[in-house]
Amino acid sequence: MPAAHILVIENDRATQQLIALNLGMAGHVVSCAPDAASALMLLEDDCPDLILLDWNLPECRRGLSGLALVRRLRTQPRTRALPVMMVTARASEADKIMALEGGADDYMTKPFSPREMLARVHALLRRAPRSAGWQGSAHDTSDTAGLRLDPHTLRVMAGARELALGRVEFKLLDVLMRHPGRIHSRAQLLDQVWGNAVYLEERTVDTHVGRLRSALQPAGYQRRIETVRGSGYRFVGAAA
Structure with a gap:
């Protein structure tokens, strides 16, 4: 180390x-x-x-x-x-x-x-x-549906507008955006965002998804984080 x-x-x-x-x-x-x-x-x-x-x-x-x-x-x-x-x-x-x-x-x-x-x-x-502790994007930045993520600075851009995301919300969005349309269970998101070395309840994911949607709302991207009843969450890459 x-x-x-x-x-x-x-x-x-x-x-x-x-x-x-x-x-x-x-x-x-x-x-x-x-x-x-x-x-x-x-x-x-x-x-x-x-x-x-x-x-x-x-x-x-x-x-x-x-x-x-x-x-x-x-x-x-x-x-x-x-x-x-x-x-x-x-x-x-x-x-x-x-x-x-x-x-x-x-x-x-x-x-x-x-x-x-x-x-x-x-x-x-x-x-x-x-x-790249949370197995971040394969490239330096993620760019999907007009959202651009920079894992080095934790900046999120919607066009020319910077959105204010917390550290956990950034990691959560990065995981979802890397596979648009894929459904991620709460357990999978806990493992990928927080790591399996810490104990958290699955409702923690719901709390941070709510914060993520609030952060995306000023640019109109909150609906791209879709709840799949009984399964989890996914990022909608195409226009919703």
């Missing part, structure tokens, strides 16, 4: 040092921040390859918890595709689903072993968009 720049956002100093030590021993370059405000200042100067983020950050100054920070990062073009792993003591299924649906790519509960952490970190780095 090539060396990566990893930002650790953790307010407990002992946990922060443990994570940084093990990442450093694995050959990675590590930056650390104790809260969201400090992390945002670091991100203004440099964008890492991966973020490890505690949920229970001190909500001071800018008042952002770990989950709120993830949601904010997903609204910014520069950090929209940045892989984020939540590292937290919150272990309930509801918390995991909330974090993953809120924009986190993986979720690791405390206490954890250094070996598990490194395995999850390396899995996320392999799946990152620049490494």
Whole structure:
């Protein structure tokens, strides 16, 4: 695994040092921040390859918890595709689903072993968009029915108009557009978009399809994402 720049956002100093030590021993370059405000200042100067983020950050100054920070990062073009792993003591299924649906790519509960952490970190780095982590388009861009996707910048163009898609919605659209007319089950979309290393319910797909349609609506493309009752979803390449 090539060396990566990893930002650790953790307010407990002992946990922060443990994570940084093990990442450093694995050959990675590590930056650390104790809260969201400090992390945002670091991100203004440099964008890492991966973020490890505690949920229970001190909500001071800018008042952002770990989950709120993830949601904010997903609204910014520069950090929209940045892989984020939540590292937290919150272990309930509801918390995991909330974090993953809120924009986190993986979720690791405390206490954890250094070996598990490194395995999850390396899995996320392999799946990152620049490494074609979700088995992206065979070409640099996808162009179907007037929509053009660039996997390197996560930009979506409808003619000359740029549409604002989140990272997950982009990946979902990319999967659907690569095979216009093919029906994808919810289970298939979960595997192709999120990967089989994370647990999510199939209703998560419905939530993100709704967000994708909302993002496509300004250009009139929302009806191209078609629901096939009892089967899943497909992208309609021809005029609907």
